[in-house]
């Protein structure tokens with residue numbers, strides 16, 4: 001066995017599977033015919049079984065374990081705050097290795113558990129109803145920092161082997177995933193890897209505020225469910241609440257969604273946060289139906305969660321139901337998403353950390 005002369009410990013989570021194989025070859029000096037097997041063993045033990053100490057990987061020869069201990073570590077960032085809501089929702093505040101902070105939220109339901117993870121610290125898009133949007137962009141998360149959130153949540157929930165607790169993963173936390181496209185793509189590849197976390201494409205949803213020029217590419221390269229944060233049926237209203245609409249108009253989004261649905265053969269979920277007197281009228285419902293008629297989709301009506309300093313009010317429940325009925329009567333799926341974790345500011349659009357602005361990755 002030959003060894004790299006550079007004795008610098010790499011972090012396992014910063015390697016995708018191909019990079020892990022290169023690590024076995026170049027840093028450990030393992031013979032070619034054993035590389036795939038050993039990389040798979042390590043990968044499976046960490047992602048499937050939650051291995052925390054390489055010495056516990058008894059299927060590897062001791063000499064190899066010693067080498068791994070010298071050249072790789074499986075450290076994860078630390079949780080600095082954990083809050084549990086009355087409804088069972090859990091929010092973790094995580095301090096990354098560079099001291100930035102990121103949040104992720106676990107939402108347990110009767111038949112499934114959804115983990116909502118972040119793709120950026122802060123966000124550039126400033127959607128007016130979103131608390132995260134009031135925090136300037138600090139940085140794009142690298143793929144390991146996206147995966148770290150999943151691993152930390154799995155460890156907290158002791159959710160190994162059969163994935164009974166976290167059944168679904170949504171990239172709907174802080175940030176716009178398509179503004180951190182490459183890292184999100186690599187993270188989703190790791191989530192999907194059958195030897196590891198093994199989440200199927202139908203267990204993962206990537207949510208976008210409507211970065212139209214990335215949608216078709218994502219259909220081909222990422223291929224998960226797509227959620228589009230539409231939130232308004234006209235450019236006028238959308239521009240008022242989502243400045244990104246100045247760049248990408250609803251017409252562009254419709255065209256891209258047609259392509260996405262065609263490639264993935266799946267319905268797109270339209271997210272629609274209901275703001276009293278802004279986007280919740282009967283006319284808005286009818287205009288939304290016109291959009292929904294153009295590509296396979298369903299709509300999720302979201303209760304707005306006010307946060308300190310926001311100017312919007314939530315639409316009343318009965319008005320939400322009326323809005324929903326109009327859409328259903330037109331033959332489309334419309335659900336009202338119950339707000340979860342409101343008491344811990346863990347609900348949609350409420351995530352915000354105190355990281356200071358630094359340069360973007």
Ligand code: SF4
Nearest residue numbers: 123126127130133175
């Ligand atoms: S809703 Fe999403 S895209 Fe808009 S500001 Fe908030 S985190 Fe950013």
